[in-house]
Amino acid sequence: MGDYAVVGKRVPRIDAVPKVTGKATYAGDLVLPGMLHGKLLRSPYAHAEIVHIDTRRAEKLPGVRAVITGKDFPGRNIGFMKKYSDRPPLALGKVRYVGEAVAAVAAEDEDTAEQALELISVEYKELPAVLTAEEAMREGAILVNEGKSRNIAAETKFLFGDVEKAFQESDYVREETFRTQRISIGFIEPHAVLASVDASGKVTFQGSKQSPYITMRHLAYGLDIPLNKIRMINPYIGGAFSGKHDAHDLDFAAVMLSQKTGRPVRIVVSQSEIIGSYRQRHSKEMWLKLGVKKDGTLVAADCRVIAEGGAYLGVGPLNIYLIGVFLNLPYRLPNIRYEAYRVYTNKPICGAVRGQSIVVCRYGFESLLDMVAGDIGVDRVDIRLKNAIRNGDRTANGMQVDTSGLTECIERVAEKVGWEESRKKKTPYRGIGFACGSLPSGSRLGGHFGALASVNILEDGTAVLHHGGTELGQGIDTIMAQMVAEVLGLRAEDVQVGIEDSDMVTLDPGMFADRATFWTGNAVKAAAEDARRQLAEVAAEALQVPVEELEFRDRQVCVRNNPEKSLAFLSVLRGAMYGLGMPIIGRGTWAARDIELPDFSTGIGNFAHGYEFIAQAVEVEVDPETGRVKVLRAVLSDDAGQPINPMLLDGQQEGGFVFTKGQALYEECIFDERGQQVNYSFMDYKMPGVMEAPEFENIHVITNDPYGPFGAKGAGEASGIPALGAIANAVHDATGVRIKELPITPEKILEGLRVQKGGK
């Protein structure tokens, strides 16, 4: 832990003013001369053959400039890895879920584009739809993807340690099955894109994308154009939560329509289209068995997961991999067996959602841990402390934990929530629940995985940073500017962050797995250090001291231990720029080259650095007559290493908790018997709003990660991971009712209370 001037401080967000004043421009606000408006025609069937599409009437409508279908594309399927590529840019030959895009139009205005959609006639031959994992896995089931031999799109089996023996040696064993529902992602800014193609064929893509690198690769491959013919520019982005990684139908359609018309094309889809037909979280069935010693020490886990994930694979293999891997953290567990299946159905595509499938893994695990603790009479805090992973631990599958503040996190949330006192005097229908979780600070996927940044020092002593990360609202630009200011001895406001543009910087592989602070941060820090080195050489010459003796602080370059001897940062800079004709640009790259690619087939390997730890305690009140749950307080703690900006970290903790609270209590995508989602608008699909945010207490346990910039780890994605378990455990503590199938609805609680009264 260092003594920092800017890092670790509650610096206001760089983008606060444009955002809160409504001046920030998002993709849907952008306008280019001659711009056309695009719309997508969607499938009304969950499963059907496309016999014929007649676009002639639409094309003849005045104002329509182009109509495209799946046939206009080069016929290449998209996926997160080559071997998992199963999704065409627009439906081709068949539709596999309600809402799959089958055609797109570009017109002079939105009304004309909408009208044109009605004039496209699509002849479908409806096929029986497969809507549940159970149906999909049945022998002889209808195939969702007829090119495959079955509907199990991916499966995996892990084995760490000797599970059979460990269960035999356990003092107590219990198994349970947990079920979690499909949820939609729900960001406030809808999917939107403005694509323009110039006369040379170069595409400029300004979209609401979380990981523009992933989208760029998809576009290049799916449209068969070289990468240098695509320029990705990020406007402001209004949240993503893993729903905006890959190139969606609208992204492909906007580019193709622009290619066809030679005019810019903007497409903004509606929230109802998004809720009902874009990325969702898998519905899962998780069977889990835990073996413990009588003092609560965890000995073995056996787990089987079936993940129902819709018509295309998305990042399915990664989704099921992560559940198995995160049985290893955040508790010591030497023997683990795991098997999982990711299943195709005729429903919208599932993929990553904030916290990944780890959220679901922790729900089952933390629930069962509480049940086991209750059965063997061990305190629920003690059982977590006893098993908490510690500094230097290596997990059963080989993950290396360098630093863990988990024990302190658990102790502090228990104290803050008043656990001990609550046991002495229990208020009826009030309860406290705990849960913990972990996430890596970024990982590798296939393809390029390094981070790049450059810092340009301007002649007035201010700096502009370019990095390959993406500001989605999580605050990356602010904390990167803080890191630059810290290294160069500048103030936070001296550093601006330039536009994220693939023509100027190599884009990061993507904003996933809490990567930005750690990976992008290390590259940014290296870039600032490179600039500092260049300036230090000039200053050392002027001050006649060795470079190593120089310190950069408070806009000064001073000699360590001799503060009298110093130069203003600006005069050093001008010495370089005006005296020596030497512009100062620092460049930095970073990658964890000593970690392993995730092995989807074995689950073995240390696939990340900077494992983060989270412990949460929530207090709920349940109305025994209405079954309503009110979360009164959430005590949120994390070990995010050295927080770069505690204020933004507080925001991440709270946002992550509320996000996951939605899955715990409110959200569920409900489908009718034909595979149409029935609650597809915010009128019926309810996410938590500000009224659902409880009182918060924020705790940051500071550790010093050996690899992270300034000792930092990631935190934002991890922040929501324990909430399902914590809320379910608190509801149980309040009522004695154990809910094993989400969401926790009032009806389920009342039913549980009835069963209880019946003496069952």
Place this chain on the structure above:
Amino acid sequence: MSVILNLRRLPEFTYLAPKTLSEASNLLQKYQGKAKLLAGGTDLLVRMKERWVVPEYVISLNKIGDLDYIRHDEKEGLRLGALATHQTVANSSLIKEKYRLLAEACGKIAHPQVRNRGTVGGNLCNACPSADTAPPLLALEAQLKLVSSNGEKLVPLSEFMSGPFTTILKEGEILTEIQVPDLPPRAAGKYLWLSKITEIDETLVGAAVLMTVSSDGICQQVRIGLGSVDQTPIRAAKAEALLQGHKVSPKLINEAARQAAGETKPRSRPEYRREMTEVLVRRSLTQVVKELD
């Protein structure tokens, strides 16, 4: 066409903004079946985007003026202009003091942006089974003033809604005023609700209670309005009869609440809605009795 696309841009229509009521009524008559009245627009515009309704003419009432008043005197009782917004009603010190159940219902509706546009008249004419203004206005025995080129008439709210999203309004008729009689002394009311899922959400069950209790604890008058438990908001008449003229006790309140639940015919989540009707009626009666004690 897929249902998913059905929240679209507004369809084309002709916008008319008459300056007088008679002009508005004439336009309605003239464009029979092709026109819709616009008050706050919080329901109509959504319905148009959904293509539930595609009117050729939208006739705004907003240029007529003086349709958003809140007036009260002891003789006439409360007079609410149909265009009074939910927020004005919720904020009105007069209504908060004398007709608190109505202020509570209006303050519950959606969020401030919608409350600032949405009107009490519009809420009733939209005739959604879960319309929050209806249960308290039923309990208050509101009368609605309907104006047409043939003149005016008064209709009790209890006869106004004929089914989900349908009313007895005839072509050319405009709801202009909601009339609520003055309350006797020792009357108190309460509106309690549960939303469907989250706090800012459609009402799952709404229960409005208005009761007069004599100093010796006899229920002199009671009215119970329920929302979202049948095709239209309803009165729980049998539950009222159980209480009327009897000494109020927790046991009697329980019986009445159970009776009220038995008078409901909810379509979705029926068991839960029925159970919650009982809970809410019991709670609102109990609170009112406590207040009058």
